[in-house]
Amino acid sequence: MITKPDSPLRVLLLGGTTEAAALARALADDKRLAATLSLAGRTANPVASPLPVRIGGFGGVDGLSAYLAHARIDLVIDATHPFAARMSANAISAAAAVGIPLLAIERPPWTRTGGDDWIEYDSIEAAIAGLPAAPQNVFSALGRQAIPALSKAPQHRYLIRVVDASDAPANLPHATMIAARGPFRAEDDIELFSRHGIRHVLAKNAGGNAAYAKIEAARKLGIKVHMVRRPAIAARETVTSVEAALAWITRHHQLRSERGV
Incomplete structure (x- = not known):
């Protein structure tokens, strides 16, 4: 599917964390983008988001791949909880199957300091x-x-x-x-x-x-x-901050503009 270079870049944000909420606020005011926030639906009253929200699972890798293709998603941002290993693994496989870039916001784990038991x-x-x-x-x-x-x-x-x-x-x-x-x-x-x-x-x-x-x-x-300890997740491109994720999205928007497709 060919996307016009002047049309919004479609972003799927897999959320449920404070980083996802902060990124959603930043994306909501960016006219270059059309972003959707996806939540697993594990809480009855999620924090309100300025983005359109999709709640519930996708149905595994095949279901997520179908969604990405049907919604013509250009980029996937995985800002799920570090222990949402299955969702992260599905996102990696689905993005690869559809052929679109994926980025994960991965918080550094806590480390033991003096006095910790x-x-x-x-x-x-x-x-x-x-x-x-x-x-x-x-x-x-x-x-x-x-x-x-x-x-x-x-x-x-x-x-x-x-x-x-x-x-x-x-x-x-x-x-x-x-x-x-x-x-x-x-x-x-x-x-x-x-x-x-x-x-x-x-x-x-x-x-x-x-x-x-x-x-x-x-x-x-x-x-x-x-x-x-955190579960192991397959290798993927990661950043540790919302600011770095925004820079990554901007680079991909610029690349699409330069290609003119």
Whole structure:
């Protein structure tokens, strides 16, 4: 499909992160572009976006490839969560199948600093299994999808933070649910952990600033962090900032203008 050089560059932004939200705001006012934000639909009330929003899955690589072709997408920006490995893998394969460029905004992972007490694991299940056998006060920042895995160790007194409010499941009799949306502040998490007597934190190495408060709070209170390492994702072109992603989009717009197609 030939695109006129003066028509808007069509961008699919795979979102769900603070970086995606910031990039969406920047793209919304750019008349050179026609961008769409795609969200997985895992939260009931996503943050409002200035871009047109598509909610829900694509149906794997084939479904995403079909969407890219039908919508005549020119560029794909993967700004999903670092643990959305399946979506990222599908995006890599689909963009390659259709023959369009893909860029990922990849936050640097958190690194251990002085005073941190971390144990690192390769999976959520391993991190939960690494908790002591005796009942503990545990803060879980693993997300709603990890709740079934917590039921493998139901003896603990869990404080589970999720975006959407819900009741604790029956198979976690000592769990308390709290609904909150980041970014969070370290002083608030220090107060939260102190009030609930938290001695262990379950976390995924998401990187970035929005969710780092729990790591800082654990450090200051001497709490052990059970950290899940990021899943491996195939090689792809990456940047670490919204500004670099905007520069990448501009370069591709200029290239298309120079080619005159």
